[in-house]
Amino acid sequence: MRRDWDARARENAKHYVATSRENWNSDEFLREGAEQVHELVEKHFAEICNGRAPSDMRILEIGCGIGRMTVALSRIFGAVDAVDISPEMIAQARIILAGRPNVQLHVNNGADLSMFADSSFDFAISIIVFQHIPKRAIVENYIKETWRVLRPASLFKFQVQGAAIPEHLANTWVGVGFSEPDIRQIAAETRFEIRESSGAGTQYYWLTFAKH
DSSP, rough: HHEEEEEHHHHHHHHHHHHTOOOOOOHHHHHHHHHHHHHHHHHHHHHHHHTGGGGEEEEEEEEETTTTTHHHHHHSSSSSEEHHHEEHHHHHHHHHHHTTTTTTEOOOOOSTTTTTTTTTTTEEEOOOOOOGGOOHHHHHHHHHHHHHHHHEEEEEEEOOOOOOOOGGGGOOOSSSOOOOOHHHHHEEEEEEEEEEOOOSSSEEEEEEEEEE
């Protein structure tokens, strides 16, 4: 995964992060990320913040790429830790996020969140990331690890590939698929409650998990 995403970052990072355009300018790229943050996060403040002030919250972004959404998240929340498997993506993100002192960028190992202590975050988000992972066990472990690093009464909002794609057909672009029964089993095993679910059976299977 690291080799493939480093190569994509070197070739055309903005396009591989947001494939609706081949050639993005930086302002439009970040504006599109901010619009997605508005739809996925700001419209759901009541549930996400759960009585906390956003400026007091520390959040985790899994699969940040070059920071398309990280910039907008950093304008809302007090502290943002953003991870990505690709050192090339993180290097470009450091340039884009140079003026955001409340952001910490990390190259992670692509399998877990071992760099973070238990109960470190008030919210976690992963957008258009897990759909590129070819191994079911990796996605499941990320979900398990997110439960570990979240504080109680916090949410995890994420998206997976919902089409029926088995591992032997998956790769680092079109990842392994998850059905509704798969997700229910993962939630039960990781002790998450499924708070919201939409798009099952499609590429954009959106989920909100809650840690009690």
